[in-house]
Amino acid sequence: MNRMDAVRAAEAEMTEWRRAFHAAPELGFEESGTAARVAALCRGFGLEVTEGVGGTGVVATLRGTRGDGRAIGLRAELDALPMQEASGRDWCSGRDGISHACGHDGHMAMLLGAARALAAAPDIAGTVRFIFQPAEEGLGGARAMLADGLFDRFPCDEIYAAHNCDAPLGQVIVHHGPMAAAADRFEIVLEGQGGHGAEPHRAQNPLPAAARLLLALESLPARVTDARRPAVLTVGAIRGGEAFNAIPDRVRLAGTIRALDEQARATLEAALRRHVAAQAEAEGLTARLDYASPFAVTRNSDAEADHVIAAARDLFGAAAVTVDPPPEMGSEDFGFMLAERPGCCFLLGQGDDDHRAVCHDPRFDFNDRLLTIGAALWVRLVERRTGCV
Template sequence: MTTLPRIDAFTDELIAIRHDIHAHPEIGFEEQRTAAIVAAYLHELGIDVHTGVGKTGVVGLIDGKRGPGQTLGLRADMDALPMDEETGLAFASKHPGRFHGCGHDGHTTMLLGAARYLAETRDFAGRVVLIFQPAEEGLGGARTMIAEALFERFPCDEIYALHNAPHLDHGQIRVMSGKAMAGAEFFDIVIRGRGSHGAQPNHARDPIVVATQLSQAMQSIVSRNTNPLDAAVVSITQLHSGSAYNVIPQSATLSGTIRTFDDDVAALIHQRIRALAAGLASAYGVEIEVDIRNIFSVLENHPSQTEALAAAAREIVGDANVADLGRPVMGSEDFADMLKRVPGSYCWVGHAGDVPVHNPAFVLDDGIVPIGASLLARVAERRLNELAAASTARAVNA
């Protein structure tokens, strides 16, 4: 494994920054402190900094010293999760209900490390756009940055990102061309019935009975309506109703998520949920309101950029540690929306530890920081110089 020596020399500084961000987590669109740390660090490096892009997002611009060329984006997410931390770390979250349980503190720090390396060396042609994104965890941070003219203000020819992966061994990197992560919808289904005394159910139109029927019926959608070769998930993750032992409530709410890799499959699932809800509403004499919201697009990596990312990864961790992911995953990632606008690729970097992300005991291994920083720096440096060389060769041969 050959992480960049220049990055190794300031890794302790990066880890200290990560620990500070970890101790002060901020959820989506509240990343004021984190964004200020990022902006101040970039300013100290002499980088052109733009704040407030997508509410709390930060963008930095670095021009290479090898002359004009293409523009390459590097993106990291900054937000934490609305959950408690149970790691016992000395630098654990100081804020109850806020926890960097997905490792975005690490991703932010890795991009800061890559930024320092690229700002100090500038050994590339063209420009690097550093994108520190807010609100990845289901709140639409990428879409908000895009809607606020991210790529009109800071055009990119290619874009890259990574995510930590505790299910892989330390230093392993996995790439995948094509559809790699599922698209996702969140849904809320409100059932409005008629409440009554619990001892007199004959006076009620019980929304809990309807909710349980609908929950069971929805489990048949994937097994009995979608093509068995089309991967899909329908998960009900919340059921809220009632406030007393002896009161049949007025309403009940089901909430959850849908995951697919195909828009037509998603549309089929939406239609079946609405049809089941309408049928049960008629059968039980209640009202059912269905709200389904698209949150994540399908993440689709582009072939040329995936190979470029893999080539850079092989330089950092060696051929034996870089492989194809093998099959797509049902998790989702809003970097997918950036990939719909700009060709690029997203990869997974393994680290020590076997507790999954989004678990209250998740711990990000500090040893991944120089690996991720080196990978981001190397793919930018390597790819921009490669594209510049290809452009020069075309001009000579024209």
Template sequence: MPVRNRLAEMQPEIAGWRRHLHEHPELLFDTVRTGAFVAARLTDFGCDEVVTGLARTGVVGVIRGRHPGGRTVGLRADMDALPIAEATGVVHASKTPGVMHACGHDGHTAMLLGAAKYLAETRNFAGTVVVIFQPAEEGGGGGKVMVDEGMMERFGIDEIYGMHNWPGLPTGQFAIRPGAFFAAADQFRIEVRGKGGHAAKPHETIDTTVVACHIVLALQTIASRNVDPTEQIVVSVTTFETDSRAHNVIPNLAKLGGTVRTLDPEVRDLAERRMREIAEATAQAFGATAELTYSRGYPVMVNSEVETGHAIAAAEKVSGGCAPAPLVMGGEDFAFMLNERPGAYILVGNGDTAMVHHPKYDFNDDAIPAGCSWWVEIAESRLAPAAS
């Protein structure tokens, strides 16, 4: 049966959890209330262990199967929200001004809780399932912190799986791709220093605004003229500010900021090198100076080939198919966990809704039965008891 009847029956309860979490969003590592809610549910389910305090507010539940087995599968959901003012108008809208679950992490958490409840009831697998509830996915690198704190070794995780809802994909359908999937997400800042002065006497200045504008345009040649057209790269300048707010003053200092997204380590290295060369040389041509600060963020998220096959097989059992997913230039810190253990990350359809990170986005509760069923299917299939 595609969607497990028990999980379909649980859908209203799971949706209730999801809406409660949606009403009370928390940012980054400050998922104190969310973590406590998760830990209480896992304890109620009868998990063999419930561990709190990983990456400050993360929670891990351990569920042992009723069949003998030495392998452990990890299942991970993210818990944090975004600093966005909600505009959905739903009854369960955020009660915290300026903060909302605009990426569906409330849904991810609720679906994994639903799967945990089912797995703790049935325990129809050999070995151990570890359910992981991670804080600080939205820019905080909570996944890296959990890895650095030794989570994989502490719980003996052999392989690991993650899931994200996807607006535009039919509700409850799945999509995935092997290999590089989500991009490396880096940040940069460029400070341009020149010589300020009166706006009516530009010849007496080194105009940092003009220099910075030339740098913005020149940076776009990294994608168009430096990187192989068959490779993917995004260079986006997203902030531009100066140290003057007066209409008649040419500023001494201009600051640029933005992001670089890549899917290949060599392209990532090339982008950083060319940004520095372009910024410094362009500034020099005008008599100014430029300094680049380049910060590497989440690495490329890479799905293991074999584990992607397992994820597809589970999706096909749940929904009857699994579509090939596109490359995604967004970042995802599940990459840190996939760097440590083989595994895969899959998309589940959220239907025709607003896109993630939009003030009108809301997780589609109709996706819950399929998402929970996939979690259960991947756990039971990867830890299937040996034939007698």
């Protein structure tokens, strides 16, 4: 059986794996059940398996039988999201408040399908590393694997990742350069002095300051960053006060900054810090700012983007490949791996009549019809990069 036939023959099993992952989702760095299942399957395919890389990460290695060649890293994610599922599927999450609403269950299953097909026909020149990373959803799983020596222990010459998206089923979307934004997270607490609503002069009300601050922050992308460099600042939460006639002593604002280059990101962060400090100072309040940068820009290298484009055109035809649409302002922590090795993170459309919800929507479910498409693309990419085609 050639490898593509092996991928097609694995469809039922990939679907079974995917739905089992879906029914038992685990949060970042707690994916011990998922990781154990992935490791067991990879051992069953005959791969060398290392567990516990960067916490719960798993790396499975296939050594080609045709001697030296490139080492190709292919990444999928183990973690689910802290949100309640509302997909109504039979394989719906069995865990309250946790669900595979980003489709990582499908990414794992399609990579496992590719691993099995490649392991069954290992006459390639080079090495394939199947990298299953923990905690992609903002908890720093990619950085944890890198800190644990990912690319020293498991050398890779080039790395790739795929993510589902709401484009039509089977559409392959590839960017040269930035494909997803850096995403920072901030939380601001303004503290004053509570009091009676009738006597504001005896209190220090943080609410008006929070309102002015919110308006100032929301307008920053239009004023401090270069208009030709996309950047977003969103305040997504504001909490303070309970009673109509009482002045609260604190208010909390939380939000995110997104940008496609480091300069725009850093400019917005600096401006935010200035505004928080100045507003607090002007109003006689104290301000606390927690600021985190869990996602770097996900920047593809041109040559590796071209390899994905070539493999996808080869398999599915030119019309199925979209090249260089505007990048996403969402984020992807594969960006940290791409900062260390050349590679490409590309998108796979999964939209059809039964799959309209975008990822992170409680109704989202991964489209199982994408499994053979994604696994076939992984296999063809490896074949092209290891001297088979």
